[in-house]
Amino acid sequence: MSTNPESIPLPAVRRLSLYLRQLEALARSNQATVSSKELGRALRLTDAQVRKDLAYFGQFGHPGIGYRVDEVIRRIRRILGTDKTWNATLVGLGNLGQALAAYRGFGRKGFQLVAVFDADERKVGRPVEALEAVVVQPLRELRETVARLNVRLGIIAVPAEAAQAVADQLVAAGVRGILNFAPVALLAPPHVALTSVDLAVQLEQLSFQVGMQTSSVRPATERG
Amino acid sequence: MSTNPESIPLPAVRRLSLYLRQLEALARSNQATVSSKELGRALRLTDAQVRKDLAYFGQFGHPGIGYRVDEVIRRIRRILGTDKTWNATLVGLGNLGQALAAYRGFGRKGFQLVAVFDADERKVGRPVEALEAVVVQPLRELRETVARLNVRLGIIAVPAEAAQAVADQLVAAGVRGILNFAPVALLAPPHVALTSVDLAVQLEQLSFQVGMQTSSVRPATERG
Incomplete structure (x- = not known):
């Protein structure tokens, strides 16, 4: 683990997600190795770019074999930090918030929802349907809870006019990331x-x- | 209504969404008029850019008054087509699909979910919790249903490996847009x-x- 993640340029970090996506697809179809050329073709990148990106985090192809799919997946997950678990909180339990509480993708990427907040006193104290052992808390408890549970990510699903104030509270409470909906x-x-x-x-x-596609395809009968 | 939407450059169309967001915020705080300068400052654009963008769809500021907030909102919604309703279908009723079925934002932007499909026969025939009068249909009925209900948008919430095949089916069935999750x-x-x-x-x-923020803030105690 000699690679310092901060030395990797951000566009390369974004491409890591694309490589991971493609490598996971290869793993699902039981492909054990892949060449930089094959990866590049699938992602519309040059194989020189692929080799350069993977070299950033110390990954080199094996001559005549290419990259080992499992090995590169493991390494990319470690670089992205999705092999760890960070605590996360959701603020706002309206329609979108309820949907997000039920979304398992957070857990798959290492974010565990450990606290939910809402400004509506009628929601406070109720269990959150999709989350075991999580009860809706009032916003005034945000700061203390974020600190106590070592929450690193705040997910904002409140109305537009309330969002900046919630972001400010999350920042003051010490989160390191905000996902704003x-x-x-x-x-x-x-x-x-x-x-x-x-x-x-x-x-x-x-x-x-x-609307445009429609109007150009059948301009006369359109009503929408 | 003399403006032809196809003559508006796509970056300007993207900015229309930003203007709309800002104008809706002004409307909520009961502001009746706004200058190009004020809009530009809020969105970090020059006021020349704002005037040029709004002129694309025939909107001009009134001297000494600026733009009428309600009027511009109405006009932008008409250009974007969000004042109309298009039928939409959701394919895939897993965790994310259920969350999307419950999400009211589609309706607010003029997309009505009128059909839901899933490949899992155990789900077929069941009512969709969040949608009145919608029952899960098998994928083999997609083409006929999309045509019969004049569905314009397909929302894909199936696993990665099934997504392209679903997209192909939606295209063959005649949808004009795909929102892929x-x-x-x-x-x-x-x-x-x-x-x-x-x-x-x-x-x-x-x-x-x-992870990066964390490692640079407290490198020693970190465990993740």
Whole structure:
């Protein structure tokens, strides 16, 4: 484990996720080894790029064999940190929040939901359906709970107008990352990783494109 | 309605979503008008860019008043097509699929879930909890149902290895857009709009960053 993750350029880190995706698919189909050429073709990258990326974290192909799929998967997961488990909290238990509480993908990537907060006093104290032993807490307990449970990631699923205040509380409480599902651009200090998933924007863009495709295909009968 | 949506450059269409987000926030705080300067500052764009973008769809500021918030919101929604309703289908009713079925954001952006498909025969015939009058159908009925209900958008929430085959079936059935939640890159013909939301990639990137932040903040006590 001689590789220092901070020395890897961020675009290469993003490509690690793509390699992992492809390698996991190969593992599912029981392929034991893969060449940089084959990986590159699948991901539309040059094989020189693939070799350079994998070399960043000390992974080199074996002559005549290529890369061992299992070995590279294990190494990428270790670099990404998804082989560890971090505690996470969800703030906002509306429709989207309930959906996220039930989403098992967090656990698969090493984020365990250990606390849920909501501003609605009627929800406070109730168990969270999808999560064992988690009860909805009021926002005023956020800071203490995040510190006590060593929560590293805050997931925001509150309405747009409440999102920045929640982000500020999460940052003050000491989280190291924020995953924002509220349809608004948030600010966070540079030591806190911030990622936004704006489904509303993506649906609007799809709506525009679906409408365009439609209008160009059958302009007369369209009503929508 | 003299504007032809196809004449608007795609980056401007993406910015329409950002303007809409900001204008909706202003409307919630009962602000009736806004200047290009104020909009630009909020979105980190120049006011020249704002004026140019809004002019694409025939919207001009009123001298001394600025833009009327409600008027511009209405116009942007019309351009994006989110003032219309398109029928949509969800394929895959696992954890993520159930979460998506319960997510009300689709409806708010004009996509109504009218059909749900799953390959698991044990799920077929059951009502979908979050959707009134929708019963899980087998995949073999996809083509006929999409045509009969005039479904425009297919939402894919199946495992990675099944996703391309489902996309192909949706395209053959005549959908105009695909929203892919499977963690895999899909191919679709150019007349079908394709958007992918890869939460797994975003969680991996957050995991990497949370790990990095952590290691640089407290290198000795870290265990993860």
